Amino acid sequence: GSRSAGAALPAGTWAHVALVNDGQKSSLFVNGQPAGEVAGALSAGPAVLGQGFAGEIDEFRVAGVALPQAAFQLAAASEGQGAKLLTFDTAEQTESGGHNYFGILFKALTVDAWVVIIILGFMLALAIWVMISKGLMLGRTTRANEEFLDAYRQSARASNGHDGLGDLPASLNAHSPLARLYQIGRRELGLRLAEGRASGSRFAVRPQSIAAIRSALDAGQVRESQKLNKWMVLLTIAISGGPFIGLLGTVLGVMITFASVAAAGEVNINAIAPGIAAALLATVAGLAVAIPALFGYNYLLSRVEDVTADNQIFVDELEKRIAETWQDVPAAALAAE
Numbered sequence: 001g002s003r004s005a006g007a008a009l010p011a012g013t014w015a016h017v018a019l020v021n022d023g024q025k026s027s028l029f030v031n032g033q034p035a036g037e038v039a040g041a042l043s044a045g046p047a048v049l050g051q052g053f054a055g056e057i058d059e060f061r062v063a064g065v066a067l068p069q070a071a072f073q074l075a076a077a078s079e080g081q082g083a084k085l086l087t088f089d090t091a092e093q094t095e096s097g098g099h100n101y102f103g104i105l106f107k108a109l110t111v112d113a114w115v116v117i118i119i120l121g122f123m124l125a126l127a128i129w130v131m132i133s134k135g136l137m138l139g140r141t142t143r144a145n146e147e148f149l150d151a152y153r154q155s156a157r158a159s160n161g162h163d164g165l166g167d168l169p170a171s172l173n174a175h176s177p178l179a180r181l182y183q184i185g186r187r188e189l190g191l192r193l194a195e196g197r198a199s200g201s202r203f204a205v206r207p208q209s210i211a212a213i214r215s216a217l218d219a220g221q222v223r224e225s226q227k228l229n230k231w232m233v234l235l236t237i238a239i240s241g242g243p244f245i246g247l248l249g250t251v252l253g254v255m256i257t258f259a260s261v262a263a264a265g266e267v268n269i270n271a272i273a274p275g276i277a278a279a280l281l282a283t284v285a286g287l288a289v290a291i292p293a294l295f296g297y298n299y300l301l302s303r304v305e306d307v308t309a310d311n312q313i314f315v316d317e318l319e320k321r322i323a324e325t326w327q328d329v330p331a332a333a334l335a336a337e
Helices: 069-079 090-096 097-110 112-158 170-174 178-199 207-228 234-263 270-323 331-336
Strands: 019-022 027-029 034-037
Touching: 019 234, 019 331, 027 331, 112 170, 112 178, 112 234, 112 270, 170 178, 207 270, 234 270
Parallel strands: none
Antiparallel strands: 019 027, 027 034
8 A cells, every 4th residue: 555654743742643444544644634544454453552652642532433534623623732613702702791790799799798788878878868958958048048138138228226126027037047047136136125225224235235146146156057067977977988888898708708719728710700899899889879978068068158158247247237226325315214
């Protein structure tokens, strides 16, 4: 028969070698390609494997029938060091599984992470409630203050003030801090005027009385400021405490994940990745609480400061009006007495 020596196999690499005898000839295939042929049948003696062979054998197979060349090509393509029979498109795999990401995260959450996320959800609900209720309250306060100032200016122009501050509609007191401060000044001034008339003093309102009225107005202003800032502390707690609580959940989750790896005694990225990703979800929850609360707090604080500034300006204006108008009783009043 005929034979072909072929090329030597390169050293240090794996190769798929097959020998086929169909009863008429023996054919040699290397990596699925013909490498030589010898005519004649194989001898019936015992087979010897590895005699005169220097190298490593990963797998050895014996078939009872003569296999075609296609079978060796398939084996070489699928079992070789650089198998090319199957390929994977990782981009499409990521795209198709994107909608399951959060499902994987929630399934991997541990009990402590759930506790942290529930606490943060409660804090977020409180922060949203404070921001909405406080925003509505400040809107009502601003509108009520504008209505009061219109009524106050009309009352101030219609009265000379010697008989005390005029009465204004009581409906304004419900939502207007300025109206409540005005009622404090009106009440305190009425008491001082009554005392002055009873004692026959030349001065209807003494300087000490003006200082006392100012003290009452300042006390009322502080109480109004407390009302405006009520529950705002919940927003500051959400801003400063939310990220720390979330970080606590993340650290605990990562610790538990690595502890489970240590207990298993082997590193499996498929087991570690969901646990760490779920642990980071606690930090995300903390930031989701803190960020809206931060924006809402700064916005509400600016509006609270505007209302507080209006209160301070009005108290100063009301004190000056009291000091300028009720200093000395007119001479005609003294003569009548």
